[in-house]
Amino acid sequence: MRSVPAAVESDRPAQCRPCDGEPRPRTLTICSxxxxxxxxxxxxxxxxxxxGYEVHIACSRTEWFEQLAACGxxxxxxxxxxxxxxxxxxxPMWALYRLMRRERFTSVNLHSPVAAAVGRVAAWLxxxxxxxxVVHGFYFHDDMPSWNRRCFVALEWLLGRITDRFMFVxxxxxxxxxxxxxxxxxxxxxxxxxxxxxxxxxxNCSTPQEAAEMRRGLGIPASATVVGVxxxxxxxxxxxxxxxxxxxxxxxxxxxxxxxxxGALPSDRDGIAEEFRRRIEAAGLQERFRFTGFTDRVAxxxxxxxxxxxxxxxxxxxxxxxxxxxxxLPVVTTCIRxxxxxxVHGETGLIVPPRxxxxxxxxxxxxxxxxxLVRRMGAAGRARAERLYDQRFVxxxxxxxxxxxxxxxxxxxxLPGGRTAGRLLDIAVSGAASIVLxxxxxxxxxxxxxxxxxxxxxxxxxxxxxxxRFTLYKFRTMTEARDNLxxxxxxxxxxxxxxxxxxxxxxxxxxxxxxxLKGEMSLVGPRPLLPEYLPRYTALQRxxxxxxxxxxxxxxxxxxxxxxxxRKFELDVWYVDHQSLRLxxxxxxxxxxxxxxRAGISQPGHATMPEFVGSPAPASCAK
Numbered sequence: 001m002r003s004v005p006a007a008v009e010s011d012r013p014a015q016c017r018p019c020d021g022e023p024r025p026r027t028l029t030i031c032s033x034x035x036x037x038x039x040x041x042x043x044x045x046x047x048x049x050x051x052g053y054e055v056h057i058a059c060s061r062t063e064w065f066e067q068l069a070a071c072g073x074x075x076x077x078x079x080x081x082x083x084x085x086x087x088x089x090x091x092p093m094w095a096l097y098r099l100m101r102r103e104r105f106t107s108v109n110l111h112s113p114v115a116a117a118v119g120r121v122a123a124w125l126x127x128x129x130x131x132x133x134v135v136h137g138f139y140f141h142d143d144m145p146s147w148n149r150r151c152f153v154a155l156e157w158l159l160g161r162i163t164d165r166f167m168f169v170x171x172x173x174x175x176x177x178x179x180x181x182x183x184x185x186x187x188x189x190x191x192x193x194x195x196x197x198x199x200x201x202x203x204n205c206s207t208p209q210e211a212a213e214m215r216r217g218l219g220i221p222a223s224a225t226v227v228g229v230x231x232x233x234x235x236x237x238x239x240x241x242x243x244x245x246x247x248x249x250x251x252x253x254x255x256x257x258x259x260x261x262x263g264a265l266p267s268d269r270d271g272i273a274e275e276f277r278r279r280i281e282a283a284g285l286q287e288r289f290r291f292t293g294f295t296d297r298v299a300x301x302x303x304x305x306x307x308x309x310x311x312x313x314x315x316x317x318x319x320x321x322x323x324x325x326x327x328x329l330p331v332v333t334t335c336i337r338x339x340x341x342x343x344v345h346g347e348t349g350l351i352v353p354p355r356x357x358x359x360x361x362x363x364x365x366x367x368x369x370x371x372x373l374v375r376r377m378g379a380a381g382r383a384r385a386e387r388l389y390d391q392r393f394v395x396x397x398x399x400x401x402x403x404x405x406x407x408x409x410x411x412x413x414x415l416p417g418g419r420t421a422g423r424l425l426d427i428a429v430s431g432a433a434s435i436v437l438x439x440x441x442x443x444x445x446x447x448x449x450x451x452x453x454x455x456x457x458x459x460x461x462x463x464x465x466x467x468x469r470f471t472l473y474k475f476r477t478m479t480e481a482r483d484n485l486x487x488x489x490x491x492x493x494x495x496x497x498x499x500x501x502x503x504x505x506x507x508x509x510x511x512x513x514x515x516x517l518k519g520e521m522s523l524v525g526p527r528p529l530l531p532e533y534l535p536r537y538t539a540l541q542r543x544x545x546x547x548x549x550x551x552x553x554x555x556x557x558x559x560x561x562x563x564x565x566x567r568k569f570e571l572d573v574w575y576v577d578h579q580s581l582r583l584x585x586x587x588x589x590x591x592x593x594x595x596x597x598r599a600g601i602s603q604p605g606h607a608t609m610p611e612f613v614g615s616p617a618p619a620s621c622a623k
Contacts, residue, residue: 027048028057028105029057030116031059031080032115034063038067040319056103057075060078078099080115082114084114089118096123109132113136120133120159131165132164133167135173137170156182167190168189168191170191195394198391201302225257227246228304228309232264233264233272233276237262238334238354240276241311241357242258243276244361246289247361258288259290298323299323299327302323307329308327309331309332309333310339313334315336315338316338317341318333322342325385329378330381331377332367334353350363423522426517426522452496457476465546470521472528474508475509476499478494478495478496505595506591509551521551523552524583526555536612544569554571557587557591
């Protein structure tokens with residue numbers, strides 16, 4: 001829907017022309033659709049090419065795929081989806097992983113929330129040295145229910161752990177990311193803003209003849225005032241509020257026309273496009289509405305407008321607002337992230353509450369009643385666009401992030417391996433599991449509270465890496481029953497029926513996900529044991545503390561509590577000497593199998609394991 005020139009030979013990136021023999025840094029741009037690369041990213045990617053980068057693009061194919069290829073970009077078709085169902089992203093993630101492993105990119109450049117999430121995980125698995133995420137707006141927003149918002153923030157926080165650099169088109173998003181911990185280092189999170197080609201979107205006063213011709217073509221009287229909107233006809237763009245505004249503004253006025261630049265999606269599941277038209281018809285405004293459908297002539301249609309509106313519910317940093325400001329149009333938009341940053345209320349436009357058609361009508365009515373205010377706000381908007389949003393400035397900021405990232409990281413080494421990569425895996429898996437399993441955790445805690453009348457979580461000191469003590473959390477599975485002398489009864493007497501089930505299925509270990517997130521434990525490693533066992537280890541057995549303890553481990557998938565202490569420690573030390581991400585993945589898979597089989601839950605004659613009292617001395621050392 002953007003106004004863009006057709007591709008010609010001189011527009012092709014430098015990578016299409018004969019190279020000078022020097023190897024170029026290879027970057028892969030990932031976005032959901034080729035239309036985004038064509039309409040929004042092309043100026044940025046062209047600047048990367050001019051800076052000496054070889055640019056590839058991975059996206060779903062629609063009508064712009066071949067045009068991008070004709071411009072010289074190396075295109076890779078990957079069917080990325082915009083849905084939240086995680087299952088539909090397995091195939092594109094695998095395709096991206098294979099592509100990255102085959103092409104050995106030095107960086108990935110990610111756009112749009114879902115594609116960026118899939119792309120970052122694939123890049124981490126493929127060990128691409130740099131993952132640079134351009135945030136065009138977070139999926140969570142101001143009026144989202146609290147629980148949903150926390151889940152999306154948590155997911156972004158996890159993905160932030162495998163992101164090297166952040167670029168934001170909205171400074172409010174940058175501040176949000178730093179406040180929520182999504183981006184941890186302010187030096188690696190910069191605002192570049194969206195940009196607009198000021199020459200492609202000139203001030204309306206500079207093109208009166210073209211505007212007059214466009215009006216005649218649309219059947220709009222030359223003396224009419226035109227209120228316009230640009231965007232897909234969907235609920236979140238505020239089209240129902242736009243219809244309500246039109247109804248109120250048109251009452252008693254016959255000189256106001258309304259221009260809709262955009263069309264309905266084929267998958268108009270909630271019927272907003274039809275509802276929008278019904279409301280227009282109910283107000284008797286069919287003759288004063290003009291619809292363009294999907295178009296790449298946005299700049300031309302902006303010349304027809306006198307007032308621009310964007311009554312959206314959610315935006316990143318809307319380019320349509322910048323384009324309208326560049327065309328010297330006053331902007332009426334909603335008080336949401338991105339919009340309230342682009343528009344200065346009372347100076348370049350007016351800001352109203354979202355989902356409020358009457359407030360939108362009042363603001364538009366104020367402008368209709370004051371032509372001088374329209375002119376003044378339009379001029380101020382053009383000046384602001386020239387000062388902050390000139391595309392050339394944005395291109396320089398975009399390229400500078402890549403140059404700084406490459407200067408600070410040895411891209412030949414890949415992502416950190418060993419413990420650092422293992423820590424990333426711990427955070428990603430335990431964080432995601434905590435979110436997905438939250439209902440199950442709550443149900444288990446409630447059941448324990450009802451049956452034991454005690455705190456559902458049992459805390460106990462354990463020993464971790466390098467002998468450091470920490471507090472381990474488990475679901476409570478035993479009562480506090482004691483004998484006449486106040487001593488706890490044997491484990492098998494205190495273990496409840498619910499506790500037996502939790503232990504048999506290993507569900508009692510789930511609270512340790514919190515220990516993993518805190519960095520005290522790992523998903524995989526030797527099981528953490530009691531502090532009093534420390535002096536009882538042999539020198540060889542003490543080596544089990546050279547790595548972080550785990551929720552599961554090599555001993556747990558090779559017999560669990562059916563093994564002797566000595567055999568368990570042998571397996572722990574073997575794991576220390578052979579630790580790898582591949583082995584960890586194998587152990588995690590075997591753990592699921594062991595839990596389903598409910599094998600090795602306890603030693604014969606014991607509820608779990610007997611106390612470790614030390615290894616017997618060799619016969620030659622016995623006195």
